[in-house]
Each structure stands twice: as C-alpha cells, then as structure tokens.
Amino acid sequence: MLTDINAILFYVFAALVLGGGVLTVTRRNAVHSAISLIVSLLGVAGLFLLQQAEFLFAVQIMLYVGGIMLLFLFVIMLVNLDQAANERQFNKQWLVALAAVAAVGAGVGYFLYRGKDAFHFAEAVTGLPPGLGNTEALADSLFSEYLLPFEIASVLLLVAVVGSVVMAKKRI
Amino acid sequence: MHPITTFHYLVLSAALLLIGTVGVLTRRNVVIILMSIELILNAVNINLIAFSHALHNVNGQIFAIFVITDAVAEAAVGLGILIALFRNKETVQADEMDILKW
Numbered sequence: 261m262l263t264d265i266n267a268i269l270f271y272v273f274a275a276l277v278l279g280g281g282v283l284t285v286t287r288r289n290a291v292h293s294a295i296s297l298i299v300s301l302l303g304v305a306g307l308f309l310l311q312q313a314e315f316l317f318a319v320q321i322m323l324y325v326g327g328i329m330l331l332f333l334f335v336i337m338l339v340n341l342d343q344a345a346n347e348r349q350f351n352k353q354w355l356v357a358l359a360a361v362a363a364v365g366a367g368v369g370y371f372l373y374r375g376k377d378a379f380h381f382a383e384a385v386t387g388l389p390p391g392l393g394n395t396e397a398l399a400d401s402l403f404s405e406y407l408l409p410f411e412i413a414s415v416l417l418l419v420a421v422v423g424s425v426v427m428a429k430k431r432i
Numbered sequence: 433m434h435p436i437t438t439f440h441y442l443v444l445s446a447a448l449l450l451i452g453t454v455g456v457l458t459r460r461n462v463v464i465i466l467m468s469i470e471l472i473l474n475a476v477n478i479n480l481i482a483f484s485h486a487l488h489n490v491n492g493q494i495f496a497i498f499v500i501t502d503a504v505a506e507a508a509v510g511l512g513i514l515i516a517l518f519r520n521k522e523t524v525q526a527d528e529m530d531i532l533k534w
Contacts, residue, residue, distance in 0.1 A: 263435045270436045274444050277478075281448055281471050285455030290463045297467050300448075304474045307441070311485040313493050316477075316500075323500060328470065328507045335511045336463060339518045344525060350458045351527050357457030361450055368446045376439055397490045398497075406494050413501045420505035427512030 269310055276303030288349055290341045294332050301325050315395045441482035448475035460525045462517075466510050473503045 280300025287293045305320040402410055448471060455468025477496045484492025518524060 267434065267436050270440065274440075277444065277474075278447055278451070281451040284467055284471060285451060285459060285464065287464075290461060293464050293467055297470065300471065301474065304478060307444075307478055308481055310436075311441075311481050313481050313484070313496075316481065316493055316496055319497065319500060323504065324470075324474075328504060331507055331511055332463065332467065335514060338515060339463070339524055341461070341463070341524060344461050344523075347460070347525065349460060351460050354458040358454065361453050361457065364453065365446070365450045368449070372439070372442055372446060394493075398493055401490050401494055402497070409498060413498060416505050417501065420508045424508045424512035427509065427516045429516075 266310065269306070273303045273306035273310065276300065277307070289345050290336050291333070294329060294336060297332075298325055298329050301329070312394060314393075315398050438482050438486045441478055445475045445478040445482070448472075448478065460527055462514050462524050462526050465526060466507065466514070469506065469510075470503060473499055 277300050280296045280298075280303060283296035284293045284300060287296060301320065301324045305317050305325075308314075308317040308320055452468045452471030452475060455471065456465055459465050459468065477499055480492040480496045480499070484490065484496075514524065517529065521529060523529070
C-alpha cells in the first residue's frame with residue numbers, strides 16, 4: 261500500500277518535472293518559460309521529499325522557487341523581451357544540436373541499461389538511522405567534514421555578489 | 433505496481449538532463465538558455481539525492497547543497513551579464529552577440 265502511494269507520487273512528480281522542462285525549452289514567451297520552470301522545480305522538490313531529504317526540499321522551494329525564479333522574473337521585466345518573442349526562437353544549428361543530444365542520450369541510455377542490475381539495492385527503503393533527523397545529520401556533516409568547502413562556498417557567494425553589482429553598473 | 437527504485441530516478445534525471453541540453457543548444461533567447469542550465473543542475477541534484485537515499489549516506493545531500501549554491505551564483509552573475517549586454521547591444525538573442533566572430 262505504502263509502496264503504491266510512493267509509486268503514484270513518483271509518477272506524478274516525474275510528470276511535473278518532465279512536462280515543466282519540455283514547456284520551459286519550447287515556449288515562445290519567456291514569462292511562460294519561467295512559470296513552467298517553477299512547476300518543474302516544484303516537482304523536483306517533491307522528489308526530494310519522497311527520498312527523505314526534507315532539508316533540501318525546503319531549500320529547493322525557498323531558494324530556487326523563491327529566490328532564483330524571482331531573479332529571473334525581475335530580469336525578464338527589466339529586459340524588453342517583446343521583440344524577442346516575435347523573432348525566430350531556435351538558432352540555425354538546431355539540427356546538429358538535436359543529433360548531438362540524441363548521441364549523448366543513446367550513450368547515457370546504454371550505460372543505464374547495462375548498469376540496471378547494479379541498482380536493485382535501493383529497494384530496502386529505510387532512510388537514515390533513527391534518532392537523527394535529516395537536518396541534524398546534514399548539519400553534523402556540513403560543519404565538521406565539509407567545513408572548508410562550506411567556507412569556500414561563502415567566498416564564492418561574495419564573489420557573485422560583487423560581480424553582479426559590477427555588471428549592473430550604468431557604464432561598463 | 434512496481435516499487436520505485438534508484439533506476440527510475442536515474443532515468444528521470446537523464447531525461448531532464450537531455451531536455452536541458454536541447455534548450456541550451458537550440459534556443460536563441462539568453463534568458464531561456466540560463467533557465468535550461470537550471471534544468472541541467474536540477475537533473476544532477478535528482479541523481480545525487482537518489483544515490484544518497486539508496487546508500488544511506490548524507491554526503492550526496494551535502495553535495496547537492498553545494499550544487500544549489502553554485503546555481504545561485506551562476507544565475508546572479510549570468511543575469512547581471514545579460515543586463516549589461518542588453519544595455520550595450522539592445523538584444524537578448526545569443527547568435528546576435530558575435531563581435532568575437534570573424
């Protein structure tokens with residue numbers, strides 16, 4: 261019964277993710293693309309929740325949907341996209357690009373098919389050891405084992421802040 | 433109904449990766465190219481979380497946090513560059529930004 265509900269939820273979220281993704285890359289209007297991307301990101305958040313990654317579920321909704329997509333929508337408003345919506349949407353090398361993607365897809369599909377038997381270990385779904393919530397486990401690991409990468413990430417964010425401020429200056 | 437295994441998540445992640453790649457390679461609008469990059473990064477995150485869940489190991493989720501951090505930095509800088517480009521060239525089409533071509 262529980263596995264049935266899990267399976268149904270997985271397929272619902274997978275449909276959201278893939279449908280939103282396809283709409284994102286095919287829509288003419290950039291605002292419609294952004295809305296489809298939000299649907300797709302919410303589907304990904306649901307998949308995180310299905311796999312007991314509660315902290316990342318919250319991060320995905322607050323940071324991606326609340327932060328990055330807001331940034332995208334602001335830029336779409338700042339940059340005049342009305343003219344771009346009336347022009348050709350796909351570039352000239354789209355046929356070559358599709359062929360390249362098909363080749364990559366064939367490669368990935370082949371590897372997945374060959375490695376299929378190696379993935380059956382996932383069927384024992386128990387999650388993390390009891391007594392330790394997901395957020396606590398993440399924090400324990402992040403602030404002990406991964407302290408240096410964490411600090412480097414903060415420097416990266418500082419660089420990004422400075423960079424975007426410089427880029428948005430009047431004369432550059 | 434078959435139980436959902438890691439394999440299902442890997443197939444979904446591969447499909448999302450391919451959709452994002454098509455978007456990056458074929459669209460002309462830079463805003464939508466940046467959105468496609470977000471799709472690719474989310475495909476990576478699905479993969480990481482699937483393996484983190486399967487192996488009962490929290491390292492995959494830590495890595496996903498760093499991927500999200502990178503995505504934020506990339507979106508902020510990329511959109512800043514886009515605004516600067518639009519001020520100077522009055523276009524958002526990727527194939528019209530060809531000053532370096534000859």
